[in-house]
Amino acid sequence: MAAVHGDAHDHGHDDHHPSGIMRWITTTNHKDIGTMYLWFSFTMFMVGGILAMGIRAELYQPGIQILEPELFNQFTTLHGLIMVFGAIMPAFVGFANWQVPMMIGAPDMAFARMNNWSFWLLPVAASLLVVSFFVPGGAAAGGWTFYPPLSVQGGLGVDMMIFAVHILGASSIMGSINIITTILNMRAPGMTLMKMPLFVWTWLITAYLLVLVMPVLAGVVTMLLTDRHFGTSFFNAAGGGDPVLFQHIFWFFGHPEVYIMILPAFGIVSEIIPTFSRKPLFGYSSMVYATASIAILSCFVWAHHMFTAGMPTVGQLFFMYATMLIAVPTGVKVFNWTATMWRGSMTFETPMLFSIGFIFLFVIGGLSGVICAIVPIDIQVQDTYYVIAHFHYVLVSGALFALFAGVYYWIPKWTGRMYNETLGKWHFWLSMFFFNLTFFVQHFLGLAGMPRRVPDYALQFADFNKISSLGAFGFGLTQLLFLYIVINCIRSGEKSTQMPWEGATTLEWTHLPAKAPYHSFETPPVVK
């Protein structure tokens, strides 16, 4: 153990480490931990995805077929929670673990042992969430936003969810402090802030958002807990509180949270586009400022989720304007990517395809976001499938597609092997097709008046729901192909060269061999 090993290896750096399962349990290596994050997140993606399949199967046709309403609500709630906290966020942290030290020329993360703990808290939280399905009363059923008083009514499952959120919060806070410290304190000599790869920048800003808002989420679930069990009145009008107070605090966390899930995606795409355009990123510094502006603005727009909760007119107008303003820095990013591609010398390997797919669909999601931000229109679309469509466009074809792009891009560096390009392209085109089949029609459903979080619907929504469900099954099956591609690559992929991509310029490509060694940059490289 640590203390015993300490003296023998003063830098704790030779390859003598426990093997088998103990290697993974005790590791302090950023690459091992990154790998665990990524597999954990994929597992949770499967769990969340299976819940989504349950939702879509129930909604395949009108009437109640497979999921009783109470169970349906539990599926929806846990689908949202697991995808957000179990799949997307840990996947990005996994990327940060693998890439940040390599891209800034650091030996490891700043707090390597705490890094291990950040990861191993996740399975604990996940088991609280998953086991809650099997306790009396079932899992939490109040939506991933768990508004009181509905979530004050629930049973044991709600408490398990609350403690899971506490643990997830602790994990994220440790993870983000680690990332901030690594980036600020462990850059190789010569790597000034404005020379950092954009992925590192986006994660630095994301980590700041995390330390700002995760504690607020912990606070609000704590208030929910005491309202439930200790008779406090935070969210109870009779005691002078207000259910809407919960919404304010929740969304003060919740809105920045959605940018936490997209900023690292911007970072990944900003690495990939220049590589495959063989041309430097256009407007590097405006990218950095745009990212920072998005993050800052995101802290002042939370009440756009509450336009129908009732607010004074000035409040509505303020939050509408602030929200709309986010389109400007986001637009700058989109234009910069386009300008990077402009007059490049492009090739279209899978990472590039997913990145272009990302931009294409993310902009659809972003534009529908702006439509949602217009108060009068939001009055119509709030809590309908229009919103479901909006955020799956930014989360699935946004965050998730960027993650796929990143995996294809960096997997040669992670494994030393290439993935199968043909299958990769199939994965992209099938995902693209089925994704749109699933979610595009949901815009129509929402406009025509289908509420979200319902297990059954009126007859005029039947056709689109059927299409959407078919698309969802197709999309789900397509992800099995991804799993196959990854396993196939690890097992028997072709050996990769150090520089499989012609246009790559960051340190992990220029300084490290095909498969990044277990300990990289023990002696920092010097960046000119």
Add this chain to the structure above:
Amino acid sequence: MSQESGHYYVPAPSLFPIIGSTALLFMGFGAALTMNKMELGYGLLAIGFAILIYMMFGWFGTVAQESESGKYNDQVDVSFRWGMGWFILTEVMFFCAFFGALFYMRVLSIPWLEEESLVLGQDWWPAYDGAWPTTGPGEFEAFTPMGAWGLPAINTMLLLSSGVTCTLAHHAIKENRREALKKWLLATIALGAIFIACQAYEYVHAYNDLNLKMTSGAYGSTFFMLTGFHGFHVTVGAIMLTVIYFRCAAGHFTSEKHFGFEGVAWYWHFVDVVWLGLFVFVYLM
């Protein structure tokens, strides 16, 4: 191994994190079951705490050893500074949530409720004047609010002076006056302990004499949650100071390198500042 070698110390594989996770596994399930009054929960919770305490002793012990054996070079020291700084920011944000709730109720929801009772009359809410401190418009037992100028004022003095003694201890360590260091540390811990005792007494007083409880509507909720979490942080701070005291007594730290001490001192000052916020917004206004 020279302390200033260029290498950044990366700790060897460790079992402590997984032990900590096991602790939280027991605590998470234990707490959820306990909340729902299921017997099993208490046992799980106790086991969880026991494991957590074991983990903390082991982990912090290892850190102290690594530190004393000179593994942490200056760069590691800087990491600790960044880490502790941002950690304190997260703590500030945690308190912000509760202060936010307090302000929201006082500035918005309670006046709204008062307005409503005027507009809608008795059958909605019983006549409600919305004056703070309040239990809210529902049916709650009456209580007496906690005055600011009794114990709370004394507590303010206690914490402020503990901030001073803590700074004196810091000066002592920088000038390598070890006896003075221990003396001032001890004084800081003692002031903290007295503060906690006063707080405990105040709670007993609130429940027994003032009929002021967690269940006393808006005032009770915010009063106990804010002072409670603050008291918890003071307790944690005092325990950390005690650990530092024993490390000092064992001859740890040098006049140049003593971030363990400084980190705890930062934390202590943070707790101090939060208290000033509490004193003004919870007790005074």
Add this chain to the structure above:
Amino acid sequence: MSSKSVATLAGVSALALYSSMSTAAGEQSKYNLPEPQSVIAHEIYDMHIWLMWICVVIFVGVFGVMFYSILKHRKSLGYKAANFHHSTSVEIVWTVIPCIILIVMAYPATKTVISMKDTSSPDMTIKATGYQWMWGYDYLTGEGEGISFFSRLSTPRAQIENKEPKGENYLLEVDNRVVVPVGKKVRVIITANDVIHAWWVPALGIKQDAIPGFIRDTWFTVDTPGVYRGQCAELCGKDHGFMPIVVEALEEDDYAEWVAAQLGASEAAAEQAEADAEKEFTMEELNTKGEQVYAAHCAACHQPNGQGIPGAFSALDGSELVNGPVAEHIDIVINGKANTAMTPFRHLSDVDLAAVVTYERNAWSNDTGDVVQPSDINEYRN
């Protein structure tokens, strides 16, 4: 992947979309907001179309450029990469233009927000209260003042469980509609009894959350007579999908007629209630009435067979409390149990409560033989 399979895929998806579009012929568009029936709804409808087009133009603009580049600037065509990476003037332009577009978008929106919020000087006021899972309506001021009723889903369970073919207005029909006159400014005061619900009628351009303990208001004026349907739009528990809202707008004369009928009926009902409050009922009468009340207000959770849903809603059949002292039983029904879905049922009349309690104490395997009279209930109200 070959370009041929790409083309096939694209073709199939386009076909799927178009084929679904061709079925859209009916009165209600399947692609857009429902036909607007109030001033606000009109403004929203037009604004949405207009902003949609702006978005389409932006989209086509951005991706026109991008796809041009994708097509032309390929390595496979031998295109050599340029090396520019910065241009302040271009960057300023594409920061400023979106700002201008946003201002153009925000201007009409601001005007609509302000008129949406203006609930002053209404012709009549209706209070809508959300319950798990039905709506309660009270006509507070204006023509019809004093009318008060519950409105709940009238689609039979059998249709939902696929045992019967589904009717035309499946899930969008209620037993009692909210009736309003056309052309009058109706202010709706919205609140809830238990959890948050939301009162939403798309054709009238209204959606407002119902927050327990607080009141919110909104307004509408219906243009043309007709029946306008909406649904609860905030997750409110198990039957959130099953609490529709149906507004029926009548010409003024018809409305007056409706009001007269309702008031007549409610006067009669009030007289009846007054008499009933004193009256001693037989067990049979109470049981019959109790069964109806139970079906309307309790069965959603406790189930028609009294078995509840294990873990979530307690069983009443064989329950110790239901078979125990009457006082506790009445207490939990009137006052509810804090922090559970069992909310107070104070809003039911003494007769209804007496009936349902009697029913529960004697239904299924419960056999206490107790008869609870309205006067007993009255004693427990405070």
